Amino acid sequence: xxSTDLNPDPAAEQPRLVVxxxxxxxxxxxxxxxxxxPSGAWLRHGQGLVALGRAWEFTSAGPDRFTAASAxxxxxxxxxxxxxxxxxxxxGLVALGSFSYAAxxxxxxxxxxxxxxxxxxxxxxxxxxxxxxxxxxAPAHFTSLFPAAPAEPPLPPGRLTIEADHSPDEYQALVRxxxxxxxxxxxxxxVLSETTTxxxxxxxxxxxxxxxxxxAYPSTWTYHVADMIGASPEMLAQVQDGxxxxxxxxxxxxxxxxxxxAADDRRAFLxxxxxxxxxxxxxxxxxxRLAGIAEVEHRSPEPFVLRLPGLEHLASDVTAQLSEGVTSxxxxxxxxxxxxxxxxxxxxxxxxxxxxxxxxxxxYAAPVGWMDxxxxxxxxxxxxxxxxxxxxxxxxxxxxxLVAASDPVSEHAEVLAKCRPMLRALRG
Numbered sequence: 193x194x195s196t197d198l199n200p201d202p203a204a205e206q207p208r209l210v211v212x213x214x215x216x217x218x219x220x221x222x223x224x225x226x227x228x229x230p231s232g233a234w235l236r237h238g239q240g241l242v243a244l245g246r247a248w249e250f251t252s253a254g255p256d257r258f259t260a261a262s263a264x265x266x267x268x269x270x271x272x273x274x275x276x277x278x279x280x281x282x283x284g285l286v287a288l289g290s291f292s293y294a295a296x297x298x299x300x301x302x303x304x305x306x307x308x309x310x311x312x313x314x315x316x317x318x319x320x321x322x323x324x325x326x327x328x329x330a331p332a333h334f335t336s337l338f339p340a341a342p343a344e345p346p347l348p349p350g351r352l353t354i355e356a357d358h359s360p361d362e363y364q365a366l367v368r369x370x371x372x373x374x375x376x377x378x379x380x381x382x383v384l385s386e387t388t389t390x391x392x393x394x395x396x397x398x399x400x401x402x403x404x405x406x407x408a409y410p411s412t413w414t415y416h417v418a419d420m421i422g423a424s425p426e427m428l429a430q431v432q433d434g435x436x437x438x439x440x441x442x443x444x445x446x447x448x449x450x451x452x453x454a455a456d457d458r459r460a461f462l463x464x465x466x467x468x469x470x471x472x473x474x475x476x477x478x479x480x481r482l483a484g485i486a487e488v489e490h491r492s493p494e495p496f497v498l499r500l501p502g503l504e505h506l507a508s509d510v511t512a513q514l515s516e517g518v519t520s521x522x523x524x525x526x527x528x529x530x531x532x533x534x535x536x537x538x539x540x541x542x543x544x545x546x547x548x549x550x551x552x553x554x555x556y557a558a559p560v561g562w563m564d565x566x567x568x569x570x571x572x573x574x575x576x577x578x579x580x581x582x583x584x585x586x587x588x589x590x591x592x593x594l595v596a597a598s599d600p601v602s603e604h605a606e607v608l609a610k611c612r613p614m615l616r617a618l619r620g
Contacts, residue, residue, distance in 0.1 A: 206267045207324050208271050209305065211273065213277060216317035222241075222242050222312055224341060225339070228400070231288075235414040236406075244307060252264075252301050262525075269285055278316065281432065282313055285322070299552065301558075308338075356386060364603075370548060374596050375596050381531060382544050391584070391585040405423040406423070408501065411500070415577070417561075418555065422613070423576050427572050428528065440510065446609035461497065468506070475510075486514045502613075519569070558573070578614055592606040
């Protein structure tokens with residue numbers, strides 16, 4: 193697997209990649225062609241990318257992890273020989289990436305160019321192959337690389353072993369400690385998370401998890417890059433032709449049995465002062481950080497309710513025109529971490545998080561997604577997911593925003609509800 197060293201010089205000469213994209217003149221169901229172990233995946237409403245292999249990989253760490261990865265990919269793209277007969281979103285040269293939440297994280301951030309990509313955008317399917325220094329040969333049919341996934345056998349019940357880092361009482365005590373810090377004026381909002389390790393009778397199969405997630409949560413961005421896998425409802429930075437779209441979520445209600453809030457309950461949710469306060473911190477943080485790199489054209493005048501199975505969120509959308517030369521990864525780096533996953537002020541919130549959370553967040557709550565050679569791309573926040581562990585288990589992580597009025601029992605229930613998507617996928 194070609195790769196670079198951790199924290200290499202991004203200005204060093206990059207290899208010459210030969211990239212070819214062909215149109216597929218038939219309908220393609222991406223979820224039906226997920227390999228057991230893809231090198232990457234990005235799916236929503238039947239569209240996106242499924243990747244195999246690694247033609248190029250760049251790892252970085254520290255406070256410059258975003259800029260180093262961006263510079264290395266730009267240098268790579270400048271040398272690449274690209275022929276793209278489709279010219280649609282996700283075709284041609286693309287890199288998939290997963291970054292770590294904290295600059296001090298022990299987990300490296302990764303940006304990789306796959307050897308093969310099966311993609312669909314607006315009903316148009318394509319295949320991209322990437323080689324080093326030589327012309328890639330188109331297969332007779334895309335299914336020689338991406339065959340139809342076999343039907344999964346039924347899984348026995350009770351096959352999961354679930355171990356949270358804290359008991360309910362212990363986690364609620366941490367929530368109370370964070371709320372005390374907020375009431376003492378150390379921060380206005382803090383997003384505290386809990387980690388749960390899940391083990392199955394057989395090692396988790398990434399392709400199977402992705403298929404279950406995209407079937408159950410089609411309106412989310414289902415992702416897999418490096419060790420991260422999940423189904424995120426929160427788009428940090430989607431860029432196409434210099435236009436930015438960002439969706440901010442903050443404020444949550446869990447709903448039993450995948451139902452919906454009753455009309456009166458939804459009105460109360462929209463009017464809840466605690467939830468509105470949490471949401472305001474999140475949207476204001478995004479708008480403030482876009483200053484200097486984008487001209488905001490529209491923001492939701494009021495939060496709306498985003499309905500997902502088992503959860504409803506307060507959401508706001510932002511659209512903006514980016515300044516010349518600003519890429520989707522540049523925006524993701526500027527916005528990370530938003531108040532939706534960190535808090536307000538960011539530095540104070542992150543200090544409280546580092547003090548109270550037992551583990552390095554790794555890739556949790558950090559940007560995950562893809563970017564093309566022009567800088568267009570999609571970067572979600574790695575939520576509703578977890579880290580794939582080397583022993584076949586999965587370490588889930590979920591959190592909730594705390595303000596002065598937060599209730600520890602309700603906050604613990606919210607964290608449990610946010611683990612549901614991955615638990616269901618693991619149960620099969």
